[in-house]
Amino acid sequence: MSATSPAEATRPAAPQPATRLSVVKGHGTHNDFVLVDDRxxxxxxxxxxVARLADRRGGVGGDGVIRLVASAMLPEGRDLQAGEPAARWFMDYRNADGSVAQMCGNGVRVLAAFCERLGLWDGTGELALGTRAGVRRVRRVPAPDxxxxxxxxxxxxxxxxxxGEAAVDEGGDLQVRVDGLDVPRPALSVDVGNPHAVVALSDEATLARAELVHAPVVRPTPVDGVNVELVVPLGEQLVDGETVGRVRMRVHERGVGETSSCGTGAVAVAAAVRSWAGPSAPTTWLVQVPGGMVRVRLAADGTAELAGPAVLVADVxxxxxxxx
Incomplete structure (x- = not known):
């Protein structure tokens, strides 16, 4: 056996891989995420x-994993920050199966709450966050009663x-077959930075019958997959003097399965239903999802705002x- 020299005895040990990882569990209308501070x-x-962390039996459990990282640490983050210097932090979002996703409307709200927890934002003004769908600006708003x-x-x-308008006039530009529904249904393609196929249903009983355990079959088949939303319009109501549309939806997210909520899906549903209803339809929509309610506002310039709750429930x- 060879002897250990004094120099070898005092040499620092090689760094060992971390065996523990601090994460936070959060959700927006029960669309839940594992959040990692990796600035x-x-x-x-x-x-x-990602898949092991998101596993609901062997891991922490979630519809996805969100890594908070400095924009300067990722090529896409650096590109965004070059045009938007305020976007110091980047939302590196992964679906539960480990696949990379562009963005998540519920997730970006939960990430904003996480930034507040970490002292990176004081909750006033706007927080600019980089995402693979571009910079998203978040602000605190009054919660409904x-x-x-x-x-x-x-x-x-x-x-x-x-x-385009041709798809709206024809009721859709895709065909979607959903388990539990008798025939394929027309669906309207909506792009919210990620792809959606919105299917209108006539009543809530039909919505309840749909089986979303398995991914709906979409034709033509989208190259990168697609989120499928099933929606039932519920009419209009007057809220604080404004006529507001109401809908109920369920969603099957690509790479995840059925989730209790989908923020970009809520925006897609509001945009689709308003397009079908015509120019006199409301621009503000209350979207009821299995996990709660969110609000979507559609602007004349083609942009949208999504508002809803965000909750951090555990440090793990x-x-x-x-x-x-």
Whole structure:
């Protein structure tokens, strides 16, 4: 056996991989996320780790994982910050299966609450966050009566209908087959920075019959997958002197499955229903999802704002060795 030299005895040990990871669990209308503070960009957040963290039986559990990282640490973040210097922080969002996603409307609100918790934003003015769908600006807004959670409004950017007016006139530009429904239904393509297919249903009983355990079959098949929303219009009501539209929806998110809520999906639903209803339809919509309610405002310039609650429910120390 060879002897250890004095120099070797005093040499610092090689750094060992971290065996514990601090995360926070949060949700927006029960669309839930595992949040990771990785501002320095040291974490190797690969698809396998994401899937294990999001696993509801063997991990923390969530519809996705959101890594907060300095924009300067990612090429897409640096590109955004070059034009928007205020976007210091980037939302690196992954679906529960580990796939990379452009954005998440509920998730960006929860990330804003996380930034408040970390002292990166004091809740006043706007918080600019970089995402793969562009910069999203978040602000605190008054919560509706009866809400126990703080509300945040997010500028969601441009909303477009890839099929144009022809698709609106024809009822849609896609066909969607959903388990539990008797025939394929027409769907309207909506782009909210990520792709959506919105299917209108006639009543809530039909909405309840739909089985979203398996992904709906969409034709033509979208190359990058698509989120599918099923929506039932519920009419209009007067809220603080404004005529507001009301809808109820369910959603199957690509890479996740059915979720209790989808922020970009709520925007897509509001845009689709308003397009079908015509120019006299309301510009503000209350969207009821299984996990609660969000509000969508559609502006004349084609942009949208999403508002709703965001809640941080737990601080968790994850044993990475036990996670597998």
């Amino acid at each position: 320095a960009g040291r974490l190797d957040l690969d698809a396998g780790l 009866g809400s126990s959670a703080p509300w945040y409004a997010v500028g969601m950017g441009m909303v477009s209908l890839p099929g 120390q994850v044993d990475l060795d036990a996670l597998g």
